[in-house]
């Protein structure tokens with residue numbers, strides 16, 4: 001094949017428009033060289049299939065992108081336009097790789113219809129290469145395809161929060177983490193409240209929307225993206241809630257398979273699913289913990305919590321042999337007059353060191369709870385708020401501001417280095 005052999009033809013836009021899947025609730029950023037490319041992408045943003053995604057279009061190409069992502073994290077999808085030659089493109093992408101999150105899918109728009117460049121880019125981990133001028137429907141189809149592929153990793157991580165005992169603060173911590181990821185780390189998040197009778201998500205967010213989780217579990221055969229979308233209560237721009245009835249009038253039967261389907265559907269459309277698992281030991285709660293991507297156990301420094309935490313950790317070790325140990329949070333530490341097990345001894349006894357220690361702080365947590373606010377809004381400086389920021393960053397691997405030198409070279413783009421040497 002000679003050097004300028006054209007790439008395989010791209011699909012005809014007319015045929016694509018009607019069958020393109022919806023694009024999930026993801027962040028898409030574009031850095032264009034040409035005003036006309038920026039305009040096409042912007043026009044694509046107003047298509048109904050893009051209605052859930054957050055699109056930001058800028059000019060300046062790769063160099064502007066590198067500058068921006070030295071200061072902030074890369075989005076779920078990054079579209080880069082370049083007018084450079086093959087070697088220059090590969091070299092500039094090598095620099096971009098140093099500031100690019102490993103999970104970001106990169107689409108390159110170029111000027112050259114060249115199959116060798118196309119193959120080099122795909123080999124280097126670039127998700128797709130398009131030749132300008134682009135068609136907005138082709139672009140939408142391409143982005144949808146990145147997430148619709150049954151072989152592709154699901155968009156979202158499921159993070160289960162569970163208390164070692166009733167009332168330890170597991171829901172409070174789950175809600176604050178979900179809020180922080182959505183509002184400060186700018187990634188779409190759904191909080192699913194599995195505490196049917198006593199759930200506090202509606203109260204904590206001052207929201208009395210539809211009892212989404214109960215409706216979904218009541219119609220297991222109909223659970224799909226469209227149904228879940230109807231059952232989500234929007235809380236902020238990037239935070240949605242799957243609320244429980246929070247009432248004893250309605251008995252909701254929770255089947256583990258139906259619940260698994262609900263969570264699978266939700267995680268197909270948002271990057272983070274925070275699951276508030278109540279302190280109930282039932283087939284569905286065990287199943288949810290066994291299958292979550294991350295588990296946060298919230299405990300208090302006392303004997304009953306310690307025993308239950310140890311039992312939970314031992315159980316999870318047997319059902320999740322190849323996973324990391326759960327994250328342990330010790331909450332309400334230093335409650336006046338209560339005899340407590342010191343964190344180090346607690347960690348030794350349960351076999352997992354507590355990663356976050358949150359003091360008992362009735363002022364901050366009590367005010368947040370009675371006002372339907374998050375602790376960050378009541379007092380960002382409080383130790384509890386800072387611990388929850390650290391937990392949110394640990395779970396997402398993200399920080400609101402980051403320093404370029406700290407960023408790991410993504411494995412996929414690492415290969416660029418090797419390619420450039422050839």
Ligand SMILES: Nc1ncnc2c1ncn2[C@@H]1O[C@H](COP(=O)(O)OP(=O)(O)OP(=O)(O)O)[C@@H](O)[C@H]1O
Pocket residue numbers: 163165166167168169170171172173195198200278279331332333358359360361362365366369384
């Ligand atoms: N660090 C803390 N300091 C003071 N109060 C706290 C702290 N953490 C949580 N609380 C308070 O403890 C109470 C119980 O919290 P929460 O409902 O989150 O617990 P839970 O573990 O989800 O309980 P349940 O078993 O009912 O689901 C709430 O009033 C909350 O504001």
Ligand SMILES: [Mg+2]
Pocket residue numbers: 170171172195200278
């Ligand atoms: Mg709770």
